[in-house]
Amino acid sequence: MPDQTGLEALAQQLSEALSGSVLSTSHANGRAEIQIVPDQNVAVLAWLREQGYSFLASLHGVDYYPHEPRLGVIYELLDMKNVDRVSVKARVSTEQPSIPSVLALWPGADFPEREVYDMFGVRFDGHPDLRRILMPEDYEGHPQRRDFPVGGEPVLFTHNETDGYGADR
């Protein structure tokens, strides 16, 4: 992880290379994070990849309910040579939950992007096969959102098979 000054310098260089892409930085809990404009994620990540952060360690979603914009997509980047990590966060709203796909940079973003779509409903523009990955195909809603209730998942057993799958949903 770059230190506080290292992170500021990196963010400064980034905003010089791609003006208006950086929104804020934060440095806490052993984690250096750059928050960016969602539309520019491909350019930003490609730039960071050039700087050595070439390995996409993780891609996951977060719901910041009740704060707006609610949804967050987080890219954990890793520089294996210098053993350095930096996180990139893009926030999107639930009304317009879309962000460009980074599949062109890392083919390994395939499953994680599908998982974020499945769980949070973030659409990754340009992903060729954006389907649900963990939940059933006919499932309604995006269960990892904070306002999605827990419990009450109907299960088909022999005693209720006439009710039909999901009859009381």
Add this chain to the structure above:
Amino acid sequence: MSAASEYRRREESITMSSEPVGMGETHELLTLNIGPHHPATHGVLRLIATLEGEVVRDIKPIIGYVHTGIEKTAEQKSYWKAIPVVERMDYLSYYFNAMAYCGAVETLLGIEVPPRAQYLRVIHLELNRIMSHLVWLGTSALDLGAMSMFWYCFRERETILDLFEMSSGQRMHTRYFQVGGVIEDIPAGFARNVQKFIDEMPSRADQYADLLEKNEILLSRLRDTCVLDEQTLLGWGVTGPLLRAAGNPWDLRKAAPYSSYDHFEFKVPVGTVGDNYDRFRVRHAELYESTKIIQQALDGLPEGPHIVEDRKVALPPRHELATSMESLIHHFKLVTEGFRVPEGECYYPIESPRGELGCFVRADGSAKPARVHMRDPSFVNLQATAPMVKDAYIADLIATLAMIDPVLGGVDR
């Protein structure tokens, strides 16, 4: 010429070009469904394979059959009550799941784990790594037709599970790791039993090598099959033994040591070719290295507390409850509400038997995590199956899947 390439030469009539020869009257692509309940898929994994004769042209993994919403469940539980559910993700490396989660929460709380707890964690993590590799070795050899390996590997695995039972009362999903340390100190006799096990383990691993490394069938099926180079693997996000088999010595225990791993001397086995044989050899060599780490941790086990003294986080010792009102209050607060974690986000990566296991935890200031996400190595590594087995035989697909070592509990979470 190795036996494997000799076999390929005899099969030269089958084109290995990436272009399918087409859908004409004589050639046709066959779509074959494998799984979800197939013993060779190592779990509830479904594969849709497109075959041209015996050659795999494309493969699509379909997952989600054992999705249990653990990440969602963890959000409904207070921090320390989420440990048991998190452990159940990757059911062969429960200590690692707990370590990643506890590590993330400890970072958010700013807790320093006592040295004795760190060493005890290392002992259990490495025992777990051996156990996970033994299950992999036994089941993989079974897929390749070597049935007896399964019994030998599970014999040693039983010994490890007995050790887990001794220290925590459980054989699997032990909930031994606690935020701030470990739940209990090791009982009398545990060190002696571990010593007995690690004295025996290297010779057992030698025996596995004797059984497998001179086995013509195994060698033919592993050597030079399904090679994938380092750069492609990195693009797919692959970590762990699969990446090390391709020659990249990336190991988080060395690169970014956590839990006192920098105190121990061990080697990182790497491969040279990146074929299935290297994947097998790297994991096999890790059995010895884990044994070495356990030996050092056991010899250098520091005295001291096994969990932080901070009563706001760790349960007070049982005997204090009878005498101290303060302890009783702390106990009550912890058991009912749990501890609160200041707002923040943390990503805590560790080296699991399958690669980088990263736990992302977002705290919103309450007693329950606002988001728990596991970057499970099986989930990411599974994507590399398709590029690995493209234009290989369907028999090699089974061998490759075994060498990838996906655990579907971790894939689906």
